[in-house]
Amino acid sequence: MEIEFAPLQLLPMLVFGVLYWLRNRSLTSTPTWRKWCFYAGLVLMALTLSSPLAVLSEELFWAHMLEHLLIADLGALLIVLGLTGPVLAPLLRAVPWLRVFGHPVVALVAWTVNFYVWHLPALYQGAVSNDAVHALQHMLFVSFGIAMWMALLGPLPKPAWFGNGWKIGYILAIRMIGSVLANALLWSSAVLYPQYARGQAEHGISAANDQSAAGAIMMVEGSIVTILLFGWLFLKAARESEERQELQELAAARGVEMPADRIARAVSAGRGDALRERILSTAGLD
Template sequence: MTGTLAAATFEFAPLQIAPGLASAGLYARRCATLAGTPRAVPRERQVAFYAGVAVILTVLVSPLAGLSDELFWAHMVEHLVIADLGALLIVLGLTGPLLAPVLRIPVFDRLRVLAHPLVALPLWAIDLYAWHVPVLHVAAVHHDGLHALQHLCFIFFGANVWMCLFGPLPMPSWFGTGWKAGYILGVRLVGAALANALLFGGGAFYHVYAAGEAAHGISAEGDQVVAGSVMMVEESLLTIGLFCWLFLRAARQSDERQELLDLAAARGVDLTPERAARAVAAGRAGELRARIERGPGAGPTPQA
C-alpha cells in the first residue's frame, strides 16, 4: 500500500479546497476582531482550528485524493481523516463569542437545534450510511461536484456530532457524563455496524474501483475488507480516546465543583452544588470563582 500511495500524484480540486480556505479567512477575521478583548479566542483554540483546516486541505490535495478514485480503502481513509480528525479539530477551535455574529442571523440561530444530541447523532448516522449506498457512492466517484458535496456533508455532520461533546453551544441540562458516555457509545456502534457490513457483507458493494483494483493488484473483496478494517481500527482508537477524555473531564469537573463550594463556604457566599455544577459544565468556573472572591455583595452568581 505504501508503494501504491507513493506512485500517486498530488491533486488540485478547487471545489474541494475553496470552502476550507474561505472558512479559514473568516475565522482569522473574527479572531482579529476579538483580539485584545476579554472574548479573545485562546491561541490553543486557534491552533486547533487551523490544524483542522490544514488536515482537511492536505488530504484533499495529497496523493491520497487521487488514489481514492482508484481504491476503496484509500477513499475510506480520506473520509475518516476529514470527517473525524479534521472536523473534531475545527470544533475544538470554536468559542461562543466567535460564533455570536453567525448565531444572530435568524436562519442560522434556528439551525442550533441540529446540534442537540438527540438530533446530531441520527443526522450523522443518516449522512454516513446514505453516502455508502452504492448508487450515491459511485456517483460521487464519477462527478467532481457531487464528490465535493459528499466531503462537505461529512465535514459538516462530523463537526455537528462533535459539537455536542466539545462545542461552545449550550447542551441540555440532562446531557451529563452518563449521557455523554452513551452518546460516544452510540457513535461507536453506528460506525462499527458499517465497518462490519464492509468486512462480512459477503461480496464487494462497489465495482467502480475495478480498474484501479486491477492496476494495483487487489481484488474488489480484498479492497473492501481493507477499508472495513481501517474503519474498525480507527473507530476503536477514537472511542478509547473519547472515553479517556470523558473520564478525565468528569474528574476535573468534580474537583472544580468542590473547590468552588469550599471557597463559597469560606467566604460566606450562598452557593448550591447544582449551581456550581452548572457553572463548571458551562466553562464558567473562573467567572464564578472571581465573584465568590469578591464576597457576598458582588452580585448574583452566574447561571449556566
C-alpha cells in the same frame, strides 16, 4: 507522484480560515491551543484532498474511506476544538437555527442519516464519478461531522441531562453506528461498490480485500479515537469534581449561598471561572 487539485473543495476551507482569522483579530479570549486546533483541522483537510491519497481514492475503496475519516472525523474534530462561543456568536446571530445541533440527539440522528445515505452504492459511486457530487459529499460529511462533535465537545448549550455518563453513551453510539458499516465491509463477500473494479485490477487487489481493508481502517481509527475520548472524559470528570468542590468551599467561606446544582451546571458548561468571580463579587458587597 500525482496529486489532486479540487478547487470546489479547497475554496470553502480558505474562506472559513480567513473568516476565523478575521474574527479572532477582534477577540482576545480564544486560547492559542484552540486556534492551532482549528488551523490544523483545515490543513489536514486541505492536505488530504490535494495529496496522492485523493487520487488513489478514485481507484481504491479503502483509500476513499481513509480520506473520509481524515476530513470528516479527525478534521471535523479539530475544527470543533478550535471553536468558542465568542467565535461562533456572529454566525449564530445570522443563522440561529444552527443552535439545534448543540442537542446530542439531533446531532447524532442527522450525522447517522447523512453517513448511511451517502454509503448507499448509487450515491457513493456517483460521488466517485462526478466532481460536483463528490464535493457535495465531502461538504456534507464534514458539516455533519462538525455537528456530531459539536454536541459533545463544542461551545453550544447542551441539555442539563447530558452529563459525563451520557457523553460516554454518545461516544459509544457513534462508534456502534460506524461499526455496523465497518463490519459489513470487513466480512461481506458481496461487491458493494463495483465502480472501483478498474482500479482494483490495476493495483492487483480483489474487491473483497479492498472492502475488508476499508472496514478494518474504520475499526482501527474508531477504536483509537474512542480510547482518546474516554481518556479525555475521565480527566474532565476529575477536573470538574475538583472545581465543584473548590467553588462550594469558596462560597461557604465567603458566606455566599450557592446551590450545589447551580455550581455543577456552571462547571459542566465551562463557566466555573465566571461563577468564581460572581461569588467573590457577591461576597465583597456583603
